[in-house]
Amino acid sequence: MPAFPKKWLWILLALAFLVPLLQPLLPDVVSNYRLFLVSTMIIAAIAVLGLNLLTGFNGQISLGHSAFYAVGAYTAAILMDKLDMPYYATLPIAAVMCFIVGYLFGLPALKLEGHYLALATFALALSVPQILKYKWLEDLTGGVQGIVLSKPDVPFGLPLNEDQWLYYYCLVVMVLLYWAAANILNSRSGRAMMAIRDQYMAADTMGIDTALYKTVTFGISAAYTGIAGALSASAIAFVAPDSFNFFLSIKFLIGLVVGGVGSLAGSVVGGIFYVLVDNSAQALSTFVKNDLGLQFDLSAYTVFGIILIVLMYLMPMGIVGGVYYLVRSMRSPGAKAREQAALKQRASS
């Protein structure tokens, strides 16, 4: 997947920073609720970014990223609750904690490939909410009751409200993490990661320490997702085991596939997509029933599923891939046939 054009990136970034400041002018369009929603999108994007590093760029599949998300969230929550640590100080600690957990989990995962790895990470996702409820940990985790937190306060007397500040906080963290990920991927290590994905044996033969790269990638990926978890603990101001069920992992995976596997920009699109569709699926299903007058009692998830199937059919390379090929084929009509051939080849490999 090609890199996102830099010019557009800067424009988008400038927009992202400016839009919340329009709140006094357009209070209904740029409402606090919408800002909060975009903050959750950013958090989701970071989590998907973490998963993309592992699955998209290193070829290891994981159904267990909700576990790392939970570890990140609980690390932050416990530090804030028990040690009165400020919310921003919890991020690096959550990242280190998740890196260690991810690295350690990456060690046995070395022996597992493909479906077996999927199953092992699946078990991880299932077990973490149970572990959080475990009675020996209850003093720390609050057991099933969870931990109630306070929302991040606006620092330095900035003229922002809580939701605006939360938005900027999440945005800055995401930009930093995106920049770091782009740099990792552009380095020797990044090329080694992708070489392992593309042709494991060749990478091994060329002298790449595949075991080291795979475990460290697992750790970095977990750290990214853990940071997202820590951010969500601040944003939601509450953590409980029920927030981190297995379905969360699936949502990350949906975001990954829909956005575009192996594309950094795709991760952001994927994060936005899943929050957006998750929220509007129910509105859409009531719209179909009440306003269009069709007598289908579609559940929100049926609508969600239909949207997914349609998207996968139209854009098998994810939204970013789909848009990219669309733009390319519009620019040079002759290239269309070649693009489709390439698309078919990639889809079948």
Added chain:
Amino acid sequence: MKTKRRTFLAGVSSAAVLSASGSAFAQKKYSEGASDTEIKIGNTNPYSGPASAYGVIGKTIAAYWKSVNEAGGINGRKVNFITLDDGYNPAKTVECIRQLVEQDKVLCTFNTLGTPCNTAIHKYMNQKKVPMLFVATGASKWGNPKEFPWTMGFQPDYHTEAVIYAKHILANVKDAKIGVLMQNDDYGKDYYEGMREGLGKEVGRIVKHVTYEVTDPTVDSQVIQLKDSGANVFFNISTPKFAAQAMRKAADIGWKPAQYLNNVSSSVASVMKPAGFDNVQGVLTAAYLMDPTDHQWDDNADMKEWKEWMGKHNAGASLADASNVFAYSVSTLMHETLKKCGDNLTRENLMKQAANFQKFRLKMALPGITVSTSPTDFYPVQAVQLQRFKGDTWDLFGDVMHAEST
């Protein structure tokens, strides 16, 4: 007919009191979410996910407001009931509630479901000063008007119920040795803590405490462990499927303790019958609503009205599911609260009216159980009555017990 007339009279007299109490009420007053034509109420329910069995509650409540609107609404205003799916995920509940309060601008939320989900929004609702009425959870923390003046519970809390069982055990079972089976979550813990508190100094009488997860297939091994511990009292804190399994297993292995079953699983059709009537004779539980599958209520006026309403407005929903009774009953209380507000539909007045029930006869509540609230008492239903299983139905005994929550 009798009860109908009584509520009618109560309504008329309260309306008379309201109109007599000054000119302040003559003027229409609204908060966000209320107008001359509409009252907006928000709700979250798990229509998907692990707790989606509770989704019927949201559906029945929606059907209730639809039937109210068809009959002309409340004081001429239609109720716009917006219910969102949170999948029993507290993080999602926060999103949904913010949408309801900030985008949809509801007057209040009503019967939001689940202890963790309500915990997640508790602080937010009180900061925003939006009424969070009659929440659907039995935890004991919802009636705290000092710290959380915008939140009110509904049902008798699990904690108090367990205290009542503990007192009954101490008074009636000689040399009690208690075995506890508990679902490992907030609901189970609330009961367990209540039992420990009710036993007080005698807490050592709990000789065995075993737990299960909602995802477990059976509780057979737990029941065997309880029998082996030599317990002669069985406190069964489990949801319907597991409650039936546990009581059947106890009978199968010849364990005959005095059994206390939590109210959550007192349905005749979905628990007692599958467990086998022979196996559950003498089991004790506490109740506050009528069980629709219990034949002793067949001729009760409330029950007849409910069944007729179900057939007309909620066709397709199960007549044996106690959740439908719960949803209907709590909706009638909300209905009454809104009616009492008259034309003064501000959030302050809504809380004031919710905290101003005197012995209100709640539909589908057991005879003798009423709703009383005050500015310092935010626990609407606080009374339960013990009942013992006899033949193929529950047999109420003793007095209605009013327990002040701890």
